[in-house]
Amino acid sequence: xxxxxxxxxxxxxxxxxxxxxxxxxxxxxxxxxxxxxxxxxxxxxxxxxxxxxxxxxxxxxxxxxxxxxxxxxxxxxxxxxxxxxxxxxxxxxxxxxxxxxxxxxxxxxxxxxxxxxxxxxxxxxxxxxxxxxxxxxxxxxxxxxxxxxxxxxxxxxxxxxxxxxxxxxxxxxxxxxxxxxxxxxxxxxxxxxxxxxxxxxxxxxxxxxxxxxxxxxxxxxxxxxxxxxxxxxxxxxxxxxxxxxxxxxxxxxxxxxxxxxxxxxxxxxxxxxxxxxxxxxxxxxxxxxxxxxxxxxxxxxxxxxxxxxxxxxxxxxxxxxxxxxxxxxxxxxxxxxxxxxxxxxxxxxxxxxxxxxxxxxxxxxxxxxxxxxxxxxxxxxxxxxxxxxxxxxxxxxxxxxxxxxxxxxxxxxxxxxxxxxxxxxxxxxxxxxxxxxxxxxxxxxxxxxxxxxxxxxxxxxxxxxxxxxxxxxxxxxxxxxxxxxxxxxxxxxxxxxxxxxxxxxxxxxxxxxxxxxxxxxxxxxxxxxxxxxxxxxxxxxxxxxxxxxxxxxxxxxxxxxxxxxxxxxxxxxxxxxxxxxxxxxxxxxxxxxxxxxxxxxxxxxxxxxxxxxxxxxxxxxxxxxxxxxxxxxxxxxxxxxxxxxxxxxxxxxxxxxxxxxxxxxxxxxxxxxxxxxxxxxxxxxxxxxxxxxxxxxxxxxxxxxxxxxxxxxxxxxxxxxxxxxxxxxxxxxxxxxxxxxxxxxxxxxxxxxxxxxxxxxxxxxxxxxxxxxxxxxxxxxxxxxxxxxxxxxxxxxxxxxxxxxxxxxxxxxxxxxxxxxxxxxxxxxxxxxxxxxxxxxxxx
RNA sequence: GAGUGUAUAGCUCAGUGGUAGAGCGCUACGUUGACAUCGUAGAGGUCGUAGGUUCAAACCCUAUUGCACUCACCA
Numbered sequence: 050x051x052x053x054x055x056x057x058x059x060x061x062x063x064x065x066x067x068x069x070x071x072x073x074x075x076x077x078x079x080x081x082x083x084x085x086x087x088x089x090x091x092x093x094x095x096x097x098x099x100x101x102x103x104x105x106x107x108x109x110x111x112x113x114x115x116x117x118x119x120x121x122x123x124x125x126x127x128x129x130x131x132x133x134x135x136x137x138x139x140x141x142x143x144x145x146x147x148x149x150x151x152x153x154x155x156x157x158x159x160x161x162x163x164x165x166x167x168x169x170x171x172x173x174x175x176x177x178x179x180x181x182x183x184x185x186x187x188x189x190x191x192x193x194x195x196x197x198x199x200x201x202x203x204x205x206x207x208x209x210x211x212x213x214x215x216x217x218x219x220x221x222x223x224x225x226x227x228x229x230x231x232x233x234x235x236x237x238x239x240x241x242x243x244x245x246x247x248x249x250x251x252x253x254x255x256x257x258x259x260x261x262x263x264x265x266x267x268x269x270x271x272x273x274x275x276x277x278x279x280x281x282x283x284x285x286x287x288x289x290x291x292x293x294x295x296x297x298x299x300x301x302x303x304x305x306x307x308x309x310x311x312x313x314x315x316x317x318x319x320x321x322x323x324x325x326x327x328x329x330x331x332x333x334x335x336x337x338x339x340x341x342x343x344x345x346x347x348x349x350x351x352x353x354x355x356x357x358x359x360x361x362x363x364x365x366x367x368x369x370x371x372x373x374x375x376x377x378x379x380x381x382x383x384x385x386x387x388x389x390x391x392x393x394x395x396x397x398x399x400x401x402x403x404x405x406x407x408x409x410x411x412x413x414x415x416x417x418x419x420x421x422x423x424x425x426x427x428x429x430x431x432x433x434x435x436x437x438x439x440x441x442x443x444x445x446x447x448x449x450x451x452x453x454x455x456x457x458x459x460x461x462x463x464x465x466x467x468x469x470x471x472x473x474x475x476x477x478x479x480x481x482x483x484x485x486x487x488x489x490x491x492x493x494x495x496x497x498x499x500x501x502x503x504x505x506x507x508x509x510x511x512x513x514x515x516x517x518x519x520x521x522x523x524x525x526x527x528x529x530x531x532x533x534x535x536x537x538x539x540x541x542x543x544x545x546x547x548x549x550x551x552x553x554x555x556x557x558x559x560x561x562x563x564x565x566x567x568x569x570x571x572x573x574x575x576x577x578x579x580x581x582x583x584x585x586x587x588x589x590x591x592x593x594x595x596x597x598x599x600x601x602x603x604x605x606x607x608x609x610x611x612x613x614x615x616x617x618x619x620x621x622x623x624x625x626x627x628x629x630x631x632x633x634x635x636x637x638x639x640x641x642x643x644x645x646x647x648x649x650x651x652x653x654x655x656x657x658x659x660x661x662x663x664x665x666x667x668x669x670x671x672x673x674x675x676x677x678x679x680x681x682x683x684x685x686x687x688x689x690x691x692x693x694x695x696x697x698x699x700x701x702x703x704x705x706x707x708x709x710x711x712x713x714x715x716x717x718x719x720x721x722x723x724x725x726x727x728x729x730x731x732x733x734x735x736x737x738x739x740x741x742x743x744x745x746x747x748x749x750x751x752x753x754x755x756x757x758x759x760x761x762x763x764x765x766x767x768x769x770x771x772x773x774x775x776x777x778x779x780x781x782x783x784x785x786x787x788x789x790x791x792x793x794x795x796x797x798x799x800x801x802x803x804x805x806x807x808x809x810x811x812x813x814x815x816x817x818x819x820x821x822x823x824x825x826x827x828x829x830x831x832x833x834x835x836x837x838x839x840x841x842x843x844x845x846x847x848x849x850x851x852x853x854x855x856x857x858x859x860x861x862x863x864x865x866x867x868x869x870x871x872x873x874x875x876x877x878x879x880x881x882x883x884x885x886x887x888x889x890x891x892x893x
Numbered sequence: 894g895a896g897u898g899u900a901u902a903g904c905u906c907a908g909u910g911g912u913a914g915a916g917c918g919c920u921a922c923g924u925u926g927a928c929a930u931c932g933u934a935g936a937g938g939u940c941g942u943a944g945g946u947u948c949a950a951a952c953c954c955u956a957u958u959g960c961a962c963u964c965a966c967c968a
Contacts, residue, residue, distance in 0.1 A: 231965095257968065426897070430964090433897085433963090437964080526962090526963095530963090530964095597906085603906085607904090607916080614916095617930050620927090622928085672906095672907070688933095692932095771922085799925065859948080862949075
């Protein structure tokens with residue numbers, strides 16, 4: 050027979066098709082989209098988690114009879130891809146190649162890495178339907194993107210404005226607030242003395258503190274708080290900017306904090322967010338002293354500083370300003386870094402396109418009534434973000450992306466859905482004498498991603514009313530604002546309603562020590578390597594088992610090992626069953642023909658297990674569902690039932706036990722299918738000759754659960770005693786005497802149960818005693834065990850009795866709890882009395 | 894600075910007011926025909942700290958400390 054290692058090896062070779070490619074579109078009952086991976090490289094383990102969670106749910110639905118169309122795709126991811134392609138053409142730059150040739154290079158890159166991502170997704174054995182795959186820059190997707198822009202523009206929700214934004218000097222583009230990551234670095238705080246144009250009360254200078262002295266060339270004022278007594282007399286006076294001797298006024302502004310720095314702050318409206326606002330309110334000019342690559346430039350910058358980077362200029366100023374520097378302090382401060390480029394960002398005023406998100410955010414808040422977010426604590430974050438929504442800058446000064454659908458025609462602006470339409474509009478408006486020039490910039494990647502739930506439907510010519518909203522969305526919590534929020538906003542605007550009925554946010558996969566996986570830390574776990582070595586089921590179960598909603602997963606070899614052991618356990622279970630049914634496989638079994646309580650019991654456990662998993666799935670508690678199936682398979686089925694079944698297979702109950710094994714294996718395979726689809730499909734096909742389909746409804750016959758408790762109780766007692774003494778037979782005595790279970794007990798425990806009276810040591814069990822036939826020497830060890838048990842039970846009893854004797858408890862506790870406690874007390878009392886009786890006999 | 898989450902066994906983590914749980918690790922025993930990639934048993938916990946609510950708190954509330962994350966923050 051095939052062993053597990055061979056099975057894994059064989060399955061690598063064969064591509065298991067898990068959906069029926071010929072399935073008619075009418076047979077689908079709903080749709081979901083795969084969050085499109087970036088075409089920047091390889092799938093990482095987070096993608097695998099994301100994909101497996103979706104596939105889990107898709108397969109769950111399938112076993113319930115609901116077919117979900119799952120559409121794959123990839124994202125062009127503007128900045129990230131452009132950076133990589135630029136790196137790949139070094140030492141040439143994109144300027145050297147020109148826009149057209151550079152774009153060809155990016156498209157080449159796209160083809161290569163999309164193919165790579167697709168083949169890696171396929172190796173995860175997930176049920177994506179590849180017939181409908183999309184790329185965010187496909188031309189039909191572009192039409193939808195342009196159409197959305199057009200609609201927003203004509204609804205006055207898109208506008209062009211000059212605003213201060215973070216500017217990436219390496220990529221030479223504006224970036225959105227969400228793409229800024231702050232980092233603590235060591236820097237210097239310069240205390241610079243600005244000379245007053247005329248002395249005032251003996252003062253010749255006003256001192257300001259700054260970490261960015263190089264921006265002084267753009268200073269337009271010195272501001273102090275109006276209630277700051279130290280500077281009261283200086284307000285309205287003028288100072289000179291050191292080096293350039295340009296005169297600027299001392300003004301007051303409420304936003305200056307008296308306790309910060311020296312209380313006096315240099316106002317540079319061109320290069321600081323606060324200063325920009327102060328400048329605007331005080332009619333100060335905003336001058337830009339940095340060019341797009343972050344080098345000093347312009348008429349306000351002294352010649353010897355023109356062309357220097359901020360850092361170089363700062364260094365040079367440290368010596369050049371000698372006479373003006375009061376002192377310098379070492380400080381740690383936060384600097385804004387570009388998420389992708391990692392370079393220091395500069396606040397810079399530029400003309401950009403913005404989406405006015407206010408009204409859409411309001412609708413997105415209302416959408417919460419119809420859209421469930423799991424886990425629900427993310428609702429708070431979502432609300433908080435929507436309530437503090439900022440205009441969304443959607444233009445990027447990049448080459449790779451959807452070119453902004455705006456055409457310039459002299460001083461006229463034409464917003465259109467295509468070049469042709471723009472042309473047409475130019476003709477209509479008598480603008481033909483100008484050359485039509487499309488905006489050079491591209492749209493933020495997230496703008497096109499935000500349309501994903503419906504463009505995947507419309508561009509595939511699928512019926513929107515059937516597939517939109519999507520059934521659910523599964524994604525990492527890190528892109529709640531980047532993506533989920535924007536899908537809800539734009540989806541609501543373009544198509545109305547909500548884009549998906551449920552949102553499940555999973556955590557990030559971290560390394561064993563809870564650190565983020567990154568190439569630089571060399572702690573990246575490659576999912577493809579695990580798939581290659583262990584099979585996709587192992588990776589899948591390892592991830593699902595630990596995926597608590599919203600929480601990050603610490604992932605290491607332990608997780609893999611645990612999942613591998615589980616798969617091997619199932620493999621061995623399958624081996625056992627295959628061996629024991631020996632060709633007579635029952636695919637349909639009339640459960641009413643099952644008579645033995647042991648068999649009926651496992652059927653009922655199976656049913657319970659299935660129902661519990663169902664409950665978990667409703668709430669996306671995949672980790673709990675995984676524990677339940679693990680526990681059922683390992684403990685209930687393999688460790689208890691199977692051991693008993695070994696006896697039944699050699700008894701008069703052989704045939705019905707084979708039937709039971711078949712029913713259990715068939716249904717277990719179906720339950721396991723969403724967790725470990727490859728192995729469970731294989732088992733199902735091999736034993737029952739067909740693919741897994743819908744879950745069967747099991748109508749289990751009634752059975753005597755007391756008998757099961759009896760068997761377990763005797764066996765547990767025997768095992769407990771076996772750890773201290775050796776014996777080969779016991780006698781059981783009680784009112785209820787389930788003789789028909791003796792065989793089972795003997796088989797599982799490995800001792801014989803005799804009915805004739807014997808002398809031995811009495812040991813209490815669930816419902817009576819067992820008499821252990823054992824020699825005198827060992828009795829003390831057993832006594833010790835019993836004394837320990839006695840003290841444990843007594844303590845329990847005392848505590849519980851105290852509770853039951855409390856009037857307040859009786860008055861206030863619900864009836865069911867009172868009932869439980871009194872039952873428990875009766876049980877404990879029984880146990881204790883049994884032990885007392887035994888102990889009394891010791892004395893005789 | 895504001896917010897969110899989190900603290901439970903040696904480690905990694907589940908836990909739904911009413912008997913404290915799992916995997917790994919550890920100790921002891923056991924290869925009986927699915928599985929040593931295993932089985933059985935055991936040890937190991939004032940559930941971060943301090944209050945409060947409740948008949949009853951790991952769970953609810955308040956405060957506090959540590960950690961993680963999100964947002965804001967370059968004087």
